[in-house]
Amino acid sequence: MTLPAKRIAITGAAGQICYSLLFRIAKGDVYGPDQPVILQLLDIPQAMGALKGVLMELEDCAFPLVEEIIATDDPVEAFKDADALFLVGSRPRSKGMERADLLAVNAEIFKVQGKALNDAAKRDAKVIVVGNPANTNALTLAEHAPDFPRENITAMLRLDHNRFLSQMAAKAGIAVRDIEKAVVWGNHSPTMFPDWSNTVANGKKVADIVDDETWYRDTLIPTVGKRGAAIIEARGASSAASAASAAIDHMHDWINGTDGKWVSMGIPTDGTAYGIPEGLICGMPVTCEGGKYKLVEGIEIDDYARKMIDLSVEELKEERQAALGK
Ligand SMILES: NC(=O)C1=CN([C@@H]2O[C@H](COP(=O)(O)OP(=O)(O)OC[C@H]3O[C@@H](n4cnc5c(N)ncnc54)[C@H](O)[C@@H]3O)[C@@H](O)[C@H]2O)C=CC1
Ligand SMILES: O=C([O-])CC(=O)C(=O)O
Numbered sequence: 001m002t003l004p005a006k007r008i009a010i011t012g013a014a015g016q017i018c019y020s021l022l023f024r025i026a027k028g029d030v031y032g033p034d035q036p037v038i039l040q041l042l043d044i045p046q047a048m049g050a051l052k053g054v055l056m057e058l059e060d061c062a063f064p065l066v067e068e069i070i071a072t073d074d075p076v077e078a079f080k081d082a083d084a085l086f087l088v089g090s091r092p093r094s095k096g097m098e099r100a101d102l103l104a105v106n107a108e109i110f111k112v113q114g115k116a117l118n119d120a121a122k123r124d125a126k127v128i129v130v131g132n133p134a135n136t137n138a139l140t141l142a143e144h145a146p147d148f149p150r151e152n153i154t155a156m157l158r159l160d161h162n163r164f165l166s167q168m169a170a171k172a173g174i175a176v177r178d179i180e181k182a183v184v185w186g187n188h189s190p191t192m193f194p195d196w197s198n199t200v201a202n203g204k205k206v207a208d209i210v211d212d213e214t215w216y217r218d219t220l221i222p223t224v225g226k227r228g229a230a231i232i233e234a235r236g237a238s239s240a241a242s243a244a245s246a247a248i249d250h251m252h253d254w255i256n257g258t259d260g261k262w263v264s265m266g267i268p269t270d271g272t273a274y275g276i277p278e279g280l281i282c283g284m285p286v287t288c289e290g291g292k293y294k295l296v297e298g299i300e301i302d303d304y305a306r307k308m309i310d311l312s313v314e315e316l317k318e319e320r321q322a323a324l325g326k
Contacts, residue, residue: 112144156250190226
């Protein structure tokens with residue numbers, strides 16, 4: 001028997017990340033190979049021509065799971081009855097633009113989309129914000145969607161998490177699949193804190209396998225934190241296929257579970273855990289089960305971790321101030 005289709009809303013649909021993301025979602029990489037989908041694509045009016053081309057390519061793939069594709073510049077139409085939302089579209093920094101200006105233009109976009117989410121999406125829809133500054137855009141969205149469950153609004157830290165895993169695997173000579181209990185705390189920005197203090201592989205601490213704290217602090221952490229900039233430098237454009245892959249991982253795991261494995265997600269804070277104040281969207285370790293994520297509790301935070309987490313949290317507070325004036 002064919003299942004009823006899931007509605008997946010995707011913004012920034014004519015952009016680079018979506019040129020990979022849409023095709024993987026259409027293939028079944030989020031909900032699995034038996035779940036039909038309806039794609040609800042949003043972009044701005046100026047991008048409708050390019051989006052038409054993407055639509056033609058999607059049609060040409062003849063994906064068996066795709067029941068319908070809607071392409072629109074109206075957020076309410078795009079978010080209507082959505083089960084999952086990938087918010088990828090945002091305004092990139094242009095020449096001469098200050099960080100505060102970038103935060104302000106994006107706050108405007110996510111304010112409008114927050115209202116649309118509030119008015120149109122299913123109440124149990126799952127939202128991932130990818131568009132930068134991802135954590136603060138997710139917070140703006142939540143602020144403008146008062147009737148939508150805040151815990152269902154998340155930001156993408158998974159690309160940072162995946163980058164962290166790969167760097168550790170290469171250095172320690174271990175397989176990515178064997179690494180457990182890795183987490184990236186904080187903001188999706190160079191202040192993020194990739195934390196290996198609990199990370200193990202095949203029963204051994206990765207810190208003991210590598211046995212080089214200086215490499216961890218002076219090479220690994222900045223490599224992960226500045227990886228986005230390194231890709232822009234090398235490719236002349238920001239990471240796209242890896243960002244799409246991480247967004248798929250995030251949503252796939254949230255829906256299907258992680259089997260007890262930790263993953264990093266930007267989630268709303270309530271002020272009760274790890275000394276992080278409430279009212280932010282912060283990278284934290286979670287496990288997923290039964291369509292819900294759960295914060296990993298009881299991790300010991302040493303002095304170094306405390307300092308690093310606080311630094312990134314401070315930046316999140318500054319971004320909140322610039323975007324929301326509070
Ligand atoms: N959180 C993360 O780990 C990562 C985040 N990013 C961010 O993802 C975003 C998208 O990246 P790309 O696809 O490479 O950019 P892109 O510039 O190729 O595409 C962005 C698309 O969003 C659209 N857009 C702009 N405003 C919109 C609005 N109000 N509603 C709907 N669509 C809108 C644009 O017209 C464009 O088609 C950027 O902000 C980028 O910095 C990129 C990599 C990783
Ligand atoms: O800096 C960017 O626009 C891209 C980005 O977030 C990343 O690759 O992590």
